[in-house]
Amino acid sequence: MHFEIKTLHLSEPFRIAHGTSATRQVLRVSNGELVTEAPFVPYYGEDPALTLAVLNQAVLPEVLPRTAGLALNLLRHDIIGHQTGRTLAAYAESKLGMPVHHTPPGCRSFSIPEDLDVFADKVREIATQFPVLKLKLGSGDLGLDIATVSVARYAAPHAKLLLDVNGGWDMAEAPLMIEKVAEYSPTLIEQPIHHRLGVDGWEELRALLPGNPPPIFADESVQTVEDVIALADFVDGVNIKLLKSGSLDAAVAMIAAAKEHSLQILLGCMIETSLGTTAAAHLAPWADWIDLDGHFYVADDDFTGITYDASGNLIMPNRPGIGAVPR
Ligand SMILES: [Mg+2]
Known part of the structure; x- marks a missing residue:
């Protein structure tokens, strides 16, 4: 088994409520023939060098660092595939049975804008291919957050807008901001409040929301099946990602739990190469929305896997296992 840390260079700095990144690192695990990937995200604070040291021990510990656990789990599935x-x-x-509807349309994400004119042009251009646009809010400037949504709405009148606050609003701001941005008909609003507010925070937010708000999704607050169940009464949907679940198996279990509780599912990814986003994309047929564009932000994506056609429809590679191959 071979383990390697790879540094990815982003095509432009990516700014969200948690901070700004210009590079990201991923773990690559290989059995000499097949290779899998799992990303390091600043949010979990896992140290790549430490992860590598753990993996290179003679005997692996029972509980692995999250990134290591995911990469090894995906390698197992890829080998079986x-x-x-x-x-x-x-x-x-x-595990989940046949998907009951079509794979949702492709989505592209926009980091918190620096310049609204440049942002408007970019939205206009991307919207010619992608029917779903995800906007990162939670800039710390409520005026900029509203302007971001308003500019995107006028630049792309027919686009479905997914608003991701990444926990950037507090309990006083969130209900007012949700009411305000609702004027621009967003399709959903993701993680308006910080995950450290816990289930109580979500219960409080739900009670403060205006009548008939847009669907509210939890992302950072949902890491496990237990989280899905605990939040089921307070959110309309959940964002499921391989890294959060820690394995393909756990992600599938979270999807099953979400469906059991009639929650919508947004399938997400991190900033990672096509090797990572293609692995996640296999779950797309069971999602209501997909946000699988992490590889578009990587300037040196060394794999090829999922693609999108001219109308933004997801195209899976026609290969076994994960199906992504080196470029
Ligand atoms: Mg999110």
């Missing part, structure tokens, strides 16, 4: 000629989606289908 290649042995059986089946995709990761076939594994998901064996």
